[in-house]
Amino acid sequence: MSCPDCFSGSVHEGQPRGSIIKLHGLDTYLVEPQDGKPIKGIIVMIPEAFGWSFVNNRILADHYANKSSYRVYLPDFMLGHSAPPRLLGVVRSLSSSSIFMKPFYLAIAMVSFIPWIYYNRIARSYPVVKAFFTALRQSAPTSPTTNAPLPIGAAGFCWGGKHVVLLSQNETTTLADGTNAPLIDAGFTGHPSFLEIPGDIEKLTVPVSFAIAEKDHRVGPKEAEIIRGIVVDGPGFAQDDAKKGEVTVYEDAGHGFCVRADVRSGTANVARQAEEAEDQCLRWFDRVFGV
Secondary structure: OOOHHHHOOOOOOOOOOOEEEEEOOEEEEEEOOOOOOOOOEEEEEEOOOOOOOOHHHHHHHHHHHHHOOEEEEEEOOOOOOOOOOHHHHHHHHHHHOOOOOHHHHHHHHHHHHHHHHHHOOHHHHHHHHHHHHHHHHHOOOEOOOOOOEOOEEEEEEOHHHHHHHHHOOOOEEEOOOOOEEEOOOEEEEEOOOOOOOOHHHHOOOOOEEEEEEOOOOOOOHHHHHHHHHHHOOOOOOOOOHHHOOEEEEEOOOOOOOOOOOOOOOOOHHHHHHHHHHHHHHHHHHHHHHOO
């Protein structure tokens, strides 16, 4: 079940520079590396509640492409049923309003909460996500300069974090040459929700990097230690340190800090931690992909 923190935060300023394409049946925001850098891999973003069209998510996709040589896809995995950005203001009013006004704002919030939860429950959404990644892997994307197969990473936030973890649980597909390949080569998730801990983590077969907020009531420091005990301190994947996962806890950060932190609040840590989480994601994919 979702919580108010999943729908709180601020809208960021900026003009996304990417383009809209149709990819494997889904409307998709695409952004390429700058300055003609050769593409060394693909990052597919699986967003939080506000979905593929939310400016914050598109700006984050731009940041990934601007800082690296990754092609970034941000598909409409919610099939047009993402939460409306106006909900951010409603949740803010709900938390700060008087006891007399709370029922009013709660009623307005529920008008958006309930449809979002219905249309985007994991049992309904994961088949859409899995089908996209299956088609992407089977299309065998290659580097335009070397013709080598491009590694595929998934970066998910809140709702999207659950999907990254599921994709990392021995999900494979058969390629044209008859060999089996994992749907993704590595995963990253910031402030994930809906996780079953330790069960979901114990099933991982693909290395995943976790960015956890200290003040997150969904997956916080206690859960981070459990995750660390499995993906970092546990036996890992074939005893290969390069394939182990990683866990970083961001001090004083709250749920949504990777995407919806109020960078205009004047709190220096907010913008810095959001940027550090961006860099964590890119370093992780560089490390696992060996690029």
